[in-house]
Amino acid sequence: MRKLIYGGTIVNEGRTFKGAVVIDNERIAEITENTQPSRGTFGETIDATGCFVLPGxxxxxxxxxxxxxxxxxxxxxxxxxxxxxxxxxxxxxxxxxxxxxxxxxxxxxxxxxxxxxxxxxxxxxxxxxxxxxxxxxxxxxxxxxxxxxxxxxxxxxxxxxxxxxxxxxxxxxxxxxxxxxxxxxxxxxxxxxxxxxxxxxxxxxxxxxxxxxxxxxxxxxxxxxxxxxxxxxxxxxxxxxxxxxxxxxxxxxxxxxxxxxxxxxxxxxxxxxxxxxxxxxxxxxxxxxxxxxxxxxxxxxxxxxxxxxxxxxxxxxxxxxxxxxxxxxxxxxxxxxxxxxxxxxxxxxxxxxxxxxxxxxxxxxxxFNINERGYLRKGFKADIAIVKPNEPWKLTEDIIQSKCKWSPMQGHEYNWKVVHTFCNGRHILDNDKFDAECRGEKLSFR
Missing domain, CATH: 3.20.20.140 (Metal-dependent hydrolases)
Structure with a gap:
């Protein structure tokens, strides 16, 4: 399925620019430098306006x-x-x-x-x-x-x-x-x-x-x-x-x-x-x-x-x-x-x-010579994090996903929030909604 992330600010390889990312199944198919959505048919679109789009x-x-x-x-x-x-x-x-x-x-x-x-x-x-x-x-x-x-x-x-x-x-x-x-x-x-x-x-x-x-x-x-x-x-x-x-x-x-x-x-x-x-x-x-x-x-x-x-x-x-x-x-x-x-x-x-x-x-x-990861590049696996600034929240126990259920940052107020995560093109995190069926892949090297 093709997915479109548009309207966000992309940060990648030393550059920061407004643009869009097209995902085709598990890979990045296209990165464009514009503020308008790319043309085409998409099974899912994510409006990232006001957000930063980063490599996972x-x-x-x-x-x-x-x-x-x-x-x-x-x-x-x-x-x-x-x-x-x-x-x-x-x-x-x-x-x-x-x-x-x-x-x-x-x-x-x-x-x-x-x-x-x-x-x-x-x-x-x-x-x-x-x-x-x-x-x-x-x-x-x-x-x-x-x-x-x-x-x-x-x-x-x-x-x-x-x-x-x-x-x-x-x-x-x-x-x-x-x-x-x-x-x-x-x-x-x-x-x-x-x-x-x-x-x-x-x-x-x-x-x-x-x-x-x-x-x-x-x-x-x-x-x-x-x-x-x-x-x-x-x-x-x-x-x-x-x-x-x-x-x-x-x-x-x-x-x-x-x-x-x-x-x-x-x-x-x-x-x-x-x-x-x-x-x-x-x-x-x-x-x-x-x-x-x-x-x-x-x-x-x-x-x-x-x-x-x-x-x-x-x-x-x-x-x-x-x-x-x-x-x-x-x-x-x-x-x-x-x-x-x-x-x-x-x-x-x-x-x-x-x-x-x-x-x-x-x-x-x-x-570590990890293949096809770590960058937003055409043909690379679509591992992407979308973060939003000026979105204040306090770290409380119910937010903690680690099994131990505590954090040294408990009670701390953050101004940034991770709003979307894509792993191999799969939308694993969507505004706190988690895809528990998602499975990652074994990394390959060199």
Missing amino acids: MIDTHVHFREPGLEEKATIASESRAAAYGGVTSFVEMPNTNPQTTSLEALNDKFERAERTSHVNYSFFFGATNANAELIKELDIHGIPGVKLFMGASTGNMLVDKRNALENIFSKAAEMNLPVMTHCEDSGIINANMKRAKELYGEDPDITHHHEIRSEEACWQSSRLAVELALKHNTRLHIAHLSTAKELSLLELPGAKDLVTLEAVIAHLYFSNEDYLTKRALIKCNPSVKTVNDRSELRKALMDGRITTIGTDHAPHLLSQKQGGCAKATSGMPFIQFSLVTMLEMVDNGVLTIEKLVELMAHAPAKL
């Missing part, structure tokens, strides 16, 4: 908890939340139960997503101290890359042996697969936690979280990751960068050719001052850092040092978010509200809407 967002950093942790979230529930937020594709992390560190576990996730994901999907393969040889068996057209935990966030997925790290970077380079790293030095964190407990008791107040999971812990681990990437000529994507100091790693000789950086909403929106009011709701790893760190990360959005924006969407039960640095679980849900939160930053002058689209749609597609 691509979130390459989420934790959907399935299999093994379905009490927190499922692929079905969190992909639904994604569609409500204008996110049409996601790439999920390997720290589920079982962990995605074998070919069998990886294939199981794809089978689950094929049955239940409402939007497009893929999964990282997780590296361990013992599975580097499996990297050579991966289908480079079916996955974006290898996820490597160089920090104490993930139990036995922590890779802390030098020879294992060397093997992972070497094998990934041979396969031309990027390595995406979580970088925190476990030894530094453990020593900081021990001192904090001696000073403040067994569960130090959450206001000390950024001191325990400190700038130095991030810096030392990220510096090692860059060293390994340069040694093995491996493409490295450092996830959820949280400190200003780590930005300087791009100044190392050769780093700009191999190393890219991701920022996530938590580190761009919050600072350590917010622990006083948000408490453990904003506890995440790496920790939310200082006002200066946040300011420098925001600057890096516009000057190109940060390549992509993700969410690190990580739902937990609200009961698990109680306590301090030792007891409260780290992670927060954000995928449903990532786009509107970044649009708020556009209003506040942090970045332009054209840069937002680059960071959240174009760059993820380019960085």
Whole structure:
């Protein structure tokens, strides 16, 4: 069926213009620069007057908890939340139960997503101290890359042996697969936690979280990751960068050719001052850092040092978010509200809407070589988000689609709203009306 989106302002590939988009079945058939509807017969027309028409967002950093942790979230529930937020594709992390560190576990996730994901999907393969040889068996057209935990966030997925790290970077380079790293030095964190407990008791107040999971812990681990990437000529994507100091790693000789950086909403929106009011709701790893760190990360959005924006969407039960640095679980849900939160930053002058689209749609597609996604182009899959400004609403529990049913932004008043989402040409979200029968597609790469 042919569909027409007309009257809106299109934001795509650095340009903003009035125009129309024609969808033919699952693909974009035409993009025109005019304010009048295109001629022809259409099974559905959407008047986007007063709205902005964007490529569907691509979130390459989420934790959907399935299999093994379905009490927190499922692929079905969190992909639904994604569609409500204008996110049409996601790439999920390997720290589920079982962990995605074998070919069998990886294939199981794809089978689950094929049955239940409402939007497009893929999964990282997780590296361990013992599975580097499996990297050579991966289908480079079916996955974006290898996820490597160089920090104490993930139990036995922590890779802390030098020879294992060397093997992972070497094998990934041979396969031309990027390595995406979580970088925190476990030894530094453990020593900081021990001192904090001696000073403040067994569960130090959450206001000390950024001191325990400190700038130095991030810096030392990220510096090692860059060293390994340069040694093995491996493409490295450092996830959820949280400190200003780590930005300087791009100044190392050769780093700009191999190393890219991701920022996530938590580190761009919050600072350590917010622990006083948000408490453990904003506890995440790496920790939310200082006002200066946040300011420098925001600057890096516009000057190109940060390549992509993700969410690190990580739902937990609200009961698990109680306590301090030792007891409260780290992670927060954000995928449903990532786009509107970044649009708020556009209003506040942090970045332009054209840069937002680059960071959240174009760059993820380019960085991971995702086929036919991330842009509004003739012949590409019709993944589209339509957002409306000056449409105030308050985030209340009944709006939250994530299974955990809480958000660190609860009570916040937004001025932008996602009014329509198209996934592969299907109108999955239409002014809060959701097409629960919609299923996404497996992403393809390279």
